[in-house]
Every structure is written in structure tokens, then in C-alpha cells.
Amino acid sequence: MERYHDSLDRKFGHFDSRKHRQLIPQGLNYQIAKANITKIIQIPTCGYKKNKNMQKIVEYKVIYFDYIFIQHVKRIREKQGLSQEQLSLKMGLSKSFVGSVENLKERHKYSTRHITLLANALGYANISKLMNIPTPEFDKVKLTIQVTLNKSGTKTISSEVINITPF
Secondary structure, three states, rough: OHHHHHHHHHHHHHOOOOOHHHHOOOOOOOOHHHHEEEOOOOOHHHHHHHOOOOOEEEEEEHHHHHHHHHHHHHHHHOOOOOOHHHHHHHHHOOOOHHHHHOOOOOOOOHHHHHHHHHHHHOOOOOOOOOHHOOOOOEEEEEEEEEEEEEEOOOOOEEEEEEEEEEO
């Protein structure tokens, strides 16, 4: 019987779960990770000096509306000077909730229940003002993200969306 790791290796190239554990959310099995992460590519940095950070390209398949709405709420949160933890607590949820939603590696997202909680926590009297975002052009998109990890490759320092393509 084939190990699941072997099928990931064939699809993505070598995929060592210990090396890439920061790219798979804790508690998720490889089936879910496989559905979310489409490709991991390591990018060599200048000269491979030991003090340089490691960069990787990661692709995620997401619902475009969820991505747009999460980014919209994040901009509002930052503009109001609220941390992820503060917004979570104002919503009456666990302090890590907003951080989980904003983290693309995790599968959490805002539900219709959360929209009311967000509107109240962010000071919107009308939900439609919170939802003032353009209608997404596509249903699903593939996000290509450049992730910068520390030199040992165990912690994400920064991530930047470098491409959004429909699928």
C-alpha cells in the first residue's frame, strides 16, 4: 500500500512534512493540505549564505470572495489600530480566531454569523457598509505567495501575494 507522503512527493516534488510543517496547519491531515496547497517551490537566495532567509513560492486555491472579504476586514482592522486578538475579543470569540482567518495556511473563514459580529465590533451600524467591496470577477482563484522564512526554515517572517489567477 502506498504511503500518502509518496503521492504528495509525486504531485509536488519532494515534500518532507517535517521540513514543510509550517506550511500545513496543525491538526489538518494531508488530504486537506493537498487540496489547499498546490505547489511549493524553494527559491535560492543570493549565494546561499547561512545568515540569509529562505524564500519559497506557495500556491493556494481559494474562494475569491472569501479572500477579498478577509483582506477588506484586515485593512479596516489595521486602520482602526486593532490587533487580531483585540478584534477577536470584541467579537466575543477566542483570541486566536481572527488570526486563523487571516492566515491563508488555515482553512478558517468568516461565516454569515461572523459578519454581524464584525459589523458590531468595528462600529458599523449597517452591515452593507462593512460589505462595501466589489463583486468578485471569479469564483475560485489560485494565489501565488512568496513566503520568506527564517534561515532555519521554521518560522514565517513575511508573505506577499505575487499573483492571482482564476481557475
